[in-house]
Amino acid sequence: MNASSSPAEPRIVSFDDEPLILVDSDDNVIGHMPKAEAHLGAGVLHRAFSIFLFNDNGDVLMQQRAEGKQLWGGFWSNSVCSHPRRGETVAAAAKRRLEEEIGVEADVHFLYQFEYHAQFGDIGAEHEMCSVFIAHSNAAVAGNPTEIADFAFMAPDELDAALAAEPDRYTPWLKMEWPRIREAHWDAVTTPARVG
Numbered sequence: 001m002n003a004s005s006s007p008a009e010p011r012i013v014s015f016d017d018e019p020l021i022l023v024d025s026d027d028n029v030i031g032h033m034p035k036a037e038a039h040l041g042a043g044v045l046h047r048a049f050s051i052f053l054f055n056d057n058g059d060v061l062m063q064q065r066a067e068g069k070q071l072w073g074g075f076w077s078n079s080v081c082s083h084p085r086r087g088e089t090v091a092a093a094a095k096r097r098l099e100e101e102i103g104v105e106a107d108v109h110f111l112y113q114f115e116y117h118a119q120f121g122d123i124g125a126e127h128e129m130c131s132v133f134i135a136h137s138n139a140a141v142a143g144n145p146t147e148i149a150d151f152a153f154m155a156p157d158e159l160d161a162a163l164a165a166e167p168d169r170y171t172p173w174l175k176m177e178w179p180r181i182r183e184a185h186w187d188a189v190t191t192p193a194r195v196g
Contacts, residue, residue: 019086020046023129025115032086039070043117043127046083049094050177051108051133053079054189059153061102061141065171066149071120074149077171078178079135090131098135102151103142108133111185118172132177134189156182 019032023045038044053061061079065072080101084093094108111132119125143151154162159178163170181189 018083020083021086022046025129027113027129035083036070039124039126041124042119043125045115045127045129047090047131048081048083048126048128049090049097049131049133050078050173051080051094051098051135052177052181052189053098053102053104053106053135053137055136055138055153057153057155058190059155060159062152062154062159063102063143063148064150066145066147068146071124071126072171075171076169077174081171081173091133094131094133101144101147103144104135104137104139106135106137106139108135109188111181111188114176114180116173116176126173128173130173130177132181134181134185 018035020035020038021029022031022033022038024030025045027047033044033046038046055061062076063079064076065074067073080094080097082093082097082101084090088096091108091110095105098104098106098108111134113129113131115129117125117127141151160182163175163178167175
């Protein structure tokens with residue numbers, strides 16, 4: 001892994017009581033619930049997003065989640081993951097979160113959406129209708145330490161090998177999303193002009 005830049009000043013950008021958007025399996029809005037509550041037990045299905053940020057070398061930014069996270073603290077994951085808030089589109093939330101977590105302003109490009117459920121022991125679960133985006137930037141990364149413990153760029157083949165060799169170090173959604181990007185959406189990564 002190759003680190004780029006350094007941690008930013010700590011900034012609180014995520015709140016346990018921020019309202020998440022609850023949806024059904026067709027992504028219809030059915031209500032709202034505080035973030036911490038939505039992740040308890042088996043979790044309540046809500047909108048979320050994942051972003052994979054690539055530089056011009058084709059490397060992808062990986063982040064190690066802060067230890068204080070409710071779920072999967074200390075695990076390595078993709079560049080940015082979060083939730084849109086009440087009244088916010090997923091794409092707008094994704095752009096907002098890029099700046100809040102890693103200090104990068106970049107356009108985001110939608111790839112696909114999927115529903116998944118992942119249980120984190122007795123603590124809680126992710127049950128998300130997750131929109132997956134890519135972004136491209138060579139800007140210096142400044143990881144917000146309230147969200148990120150560490151970060152580094154990885155070559156795609158390096159990430160493939162790491163996920164195969166040490167899968168328990170990585171978040172469950174990353175292990176679902178990365179293979180699908182590699183298999184079905186790699187042209188969008190390598191030729192970003194084709195992405196609408």
